[in-house]
Amino acid sequence: MLKKLANHINQNLPFLKDKKLLIAISGGVDSVVLTHLLSTLKFDISLAHCNFNLRPIECDIDEEFVKNLGKNLNTKVFTIHFNTTEFAKENKQSTQIAARNLRYDWFNELIEKHQFDYILTAHHADDNLETFLINLTRGAGLDGLTGIPEINGNIVRPLLKFSRNDILTFVKENNISWREDKSNASTKYIRNKIRHQIVPILKEINPSLLETFDKTTAHLKESQQIVEDKVDEISTKTTVTVDNILNIDISKIEKLSNPKAYLYQLLKDYNFTEWNDVSNLLSAQSGKQILSKTHTLLKDRGFLLLSKKDFSTALEITTEIDENTTLITKPIHLRLENVQEKSTENKQTIYVDKHNLQFPLRLRKWQDGDFFYPTGMNGKKKLSKYFKDEKFSLLQKQNTWLLCNNDNAIIWVVGHRKDKRFDKKKETNTLLKISTKN
Known part of the structure; x- marks a missing residue:
């Protein structure tokens, strides 16, 4: 198996070489084998173990096992404890979904903090078949029937081409110990029911089931690509982003x-x-x-x-901008710069006479009754009428920000039109350049 994995990585996953890898390890046979294999192949690996506190005594033993494995292989081990049951209740999630969300959120924190390149999980061919059958029973579409992806962003599954039997043979031949999760034997969970009651019958019907399934998923992925190509074609004809x-x-x-x-x-x-x-x-x-x-x-x-x-605007928060502010990034990006000369003005950049400003400025959403004096137009105009004339959609109205003076007079419908009351006066040499560009 060691040689087969090395060849598989060389041919299909060469980007893993010389990269900093984080292995998600439970202490079970699959992740332990992945750890031993990559350690033997001299990959730069670290281990990440979650203690979900779902099996009080056994979870602690699993954690200690992983820590000892890391010591024996001279490999860094990261561990964390979760109150999974409480998290699941608070977020109205199943225990499995809660554990998955907690796990991957923590993995992403480790990646950011320690600069890992990829997360590796130990999913194998039997896991892939089980997932297919689960999705099939739930009425999944084509996406759900193409199996577990070997590469999904920064998550890589190097063992996906290997069977559970390959893994068990490897541990037996190399006298490797691991922790057995007793819940894996229970048919309480749908995956275990499929694993222990359905897959054995299918393998009895077709001893080459995994090889056949691999061909099936390959055909489905080809069909999926055809669908995606067609959808891309339709998308260009039916959608536009504004x-x-x-x-x-x-x-x-x-x-x-x-x-x-x-x-x-x-x-x-x-x-x-x-x-x-x-x-x-x-x-x-x-x-x-x-x-x-x-x-x-x-x-x-x-x-x-x-x-x-836009969660930041759910409460219609008004952001204040004081005179010394040069940059804000929330709720939108604005850069403010004192200049003496006016250059090209456009929808993303305006120049205003600083003598007309009353600080702090205010950034807010529009309200009924708002009006301004649009540049290039005569007189004042209600903002609702301006939106209508400019054919703003409902969402555009909701997502439009107003930069206002301290007295609430509109300075700029951000990204669209400036109020001419704040134009440069002939005698001024103190301008404020305001831009939405990063």
């Missing part, structure tokens, strides 16, 4: 052979779950919206508007 808001043209979507299917493909990465509600937006009244945990999808006339939730 001010970080994805505009989906409803009339063009409805002309497609299966609008609901295409809508799913366009929006599947944005954490929506109620897909019937999403597709119903096509015929809903303007103003109707669907929320995911990360995004908002809003019906606005002939478009569906997708935007990322």
Whole structure:
């Protein structure tokens, strides 16, 4: 197995060489074997072990085992304790989902703090088959039937081409010890039920099941690529991004052979779950919206508007900017610079007469009754009328910021139009340059 893994890495995962690797290790046979293999192959590895406190005595023994393994292999070990049960209750998650979220959040902290290049997990071919069968029973689409990805961002699974039998043979031949999680034998969990009751029957029917399954997933991935290519083609014809808001043209979507299917493909990465509600937006009244945990999808006339939730503005916070401030990064990026001469002005950069400013300036969202004196226009204009004339969508209105004087007079509809009351006067040589550029 050692030689096969070395060849596999050389051919398919060469980027792991000379990189700083963090192995997620439970103490179970899979992650212990991965650790031994990569240690023998002289990779730069460290170990990360989570104590979830779900099996009070055994979890502590698992942790001690991993620490001793690290000492024996002269490998750095990181450990952490979680109150998983309490976290799951507070966040209304299953224990397994809570543990997964806690684990990967911590891994990402370790990566940032210690500059690891990749996280390695010990998923193998049998895990892949079990995941496929779980997703199949839950009615998954094509994405759920293509198996566990070998490479997913900075997560790599070097053992995915190896079977559980390969791993057990290796530990037997090399007299390697590991910790057995007794819960793995229980059929209380769906994965264990599939592992112990269903997969053995399938292997009895087809002794080469894993090899056959590998070919099947390869074919499914090829089909998935064809789908993604088609969706990319449709996306360019039906969507446009304006001010970080994805505009989906409803009339063009409805002309497609299966609008609901295409809508799913366009929006599947944005954490929506109620897909019937999403597709119903096509015929809903303007103003109707669907929320995911990360995004908002809003019906606005002939478009569906997708935007990322702006948690920083949920409470309509007003940010104050004092006279000595040169840079703010929240809730938006603004750079302020004292200059004597005015250069080119555009939507991202304005120049204002500093003598007309009353500090602290205020950055806020628009309100009913707001008005300003737009540059290039005569007189004052209600902001609501300006939005209408400029054909702002509902989401654009919600996401637009106003830079205001201390008396609340609008200086700038940020990124769009300046108020001419703050233009440079002939006698002034004290200007403030304000820019949205990084």
